[in-house]
Amino acid sequence: MTIDELRARAAQRQQTCSQIKKMIVSRLDLEIEPGWITDDQPLFGRGLELDSLDVLELYVAIEAEFGVALYDSDMAVFGSVSRLADEVDPSLRATA
Amino acid sequence: MASVLATRHPEDTVYGQVGDVTVPLRFSTLAGEYQVLRERAAVLDLGGHRLIEITGPAAVDFAQRILARDVEYLTSDRCMMSLVLDDSGQVVDQVIAFGREDGLLLESSCGAGSKLLDHLNAHAVDGAEITDRSAELTVIGLEGPYAWGVVGRLIDGELASLPFESVVDATWEDVDIVFARTGYTGEYGYQMIVPREAASRLWAGALEHAQAAGQEALELAMLEVRQPIPRHEATPGATVIEIGANWLVDITKDDFVGRDAVLEAFESGDGRRTVGFTGCEGVPAPGTRVLAGGQDVGEVVHAVHSTGLGATLGLARVDPELAAAGLDLTVGGLGVTTLTSPYIVPKSWSIPII
Secondary structure, three states, rough: OHHHHHHHHHHHHHHHHHHHHHHHHHOOOOOHHHHHOOOHHHHHHOOOOHHHHHHHHHHHHHHHHHHOOOOOOHHHHHOOOHHHHHHHHHHHHOOO | OOOOOHHHOOOOEEEEEEEEEEEEOOOOOOOHHHHHHHHHEEEEEEOEEEEEEEOOOOHHHHHHHHHHOOOOOOOOOOHHHHHEOOOOEEEEEEEEEEEOOOOEEEEEEEEEEHHHHHHHOOOOOOEEEEOOOOOOOHHHHHHHOOOHHHOOOHOHHHHOOOOOOOOEEEEEOEEEEEEEEOOOOOOOOOEEEEEEHHHHHHHHEEEEEEOOOOHHHHHHHHHHOOOOOOOHHOOOOOOHHOOOHHHOOOOOOOOOOOOHHHHHHHHOOOOOEEEEEEOOOOOOOOEEEEEEOOOOEEEEEEEEEEOOOOOOEEEEEEEEHHHOOOOOOOOEEEEEEEEEOOOOOOOHHOOOOO
């Protein structure tokens, strides 16, 4: 892949991550700018310190915004924003 | 400074110098200790973490100015992880701050105690007394998907299910200890701050229910869940934003040492960003160039062989527009793929405490 193709692919993921961050900040009424959340930081417990109620709120929000239903048995999807991006847009999972 | 537990370590323990301390890197094999940490429960000698007490009427105000996260209301039953920054926003250390009745207790990262203490003393104010308690106290950790079971058998089952970052003043065999639910690896994690004279007994007691793991296994497991390791990641000149440790800074806090520099770095968007990668043969050294489409776009920060992935796992600092998972890049002439964090899903995420 050329560098421009790699940049385009990265931009696709970064755009989805940005959308997820805005959703998290809005739904959970956080006082930080969405961009302050990094793609790779932990979300549950450490990091953004989401609790189980926050996660329930995000299940609803993700289904409403992305049309994707997540299952509450798999906490791994809340491992990071980038991990959530993989769930809401599976095409991001394929390597370049 | 060597660990107070050194006499209890196996004879063939491999030690190494980390910052200002000599610590056990491994007691047996990295693969075996890693497996214990990820599959069962590991006991950690965290004697390389310095314990520094801040007391006095100005203790909280002083800590609030020094720590990058908000500790104004950190009560004696809570702890939190925070960065400590210098005026230019560079990372001095990553600490755990324990709320105490008469102030705070700071636990440095491994080998960074002298640097942290120097920084605290350089910013000292009247009314805040800074005391290194490391000659009296040490830290023993427990991490793993079944670490909660060890807590139950060793001390008290009710302590095992404390909420994350809770702190309890507990008693173990008539010894006063500070017990905390913490964690560096994404697994269930606990820390016990114990008088040095009782540490050997507690260590031996813990080993009746779990196996020891050294610094190498701990740092590998930390890397796998993108828990910052300052001694590897806080390279000279790197900003908090470049390291990706934003979550250890409370940017909504009005004032703390380094805030202006961090805010400037965030708002400018300048610098590189850190992303994980796997692939290639061997373990590339820090500074190895990273190429995208044949162009130099960054460098390796830190890399190891990940037992969990069965492959090289590393962090690269690259141009922001290429800091994303799922890209095929080149490191030292060999192909790698960038990753989504966490790189290994902790087993504890699917195991309830019972």
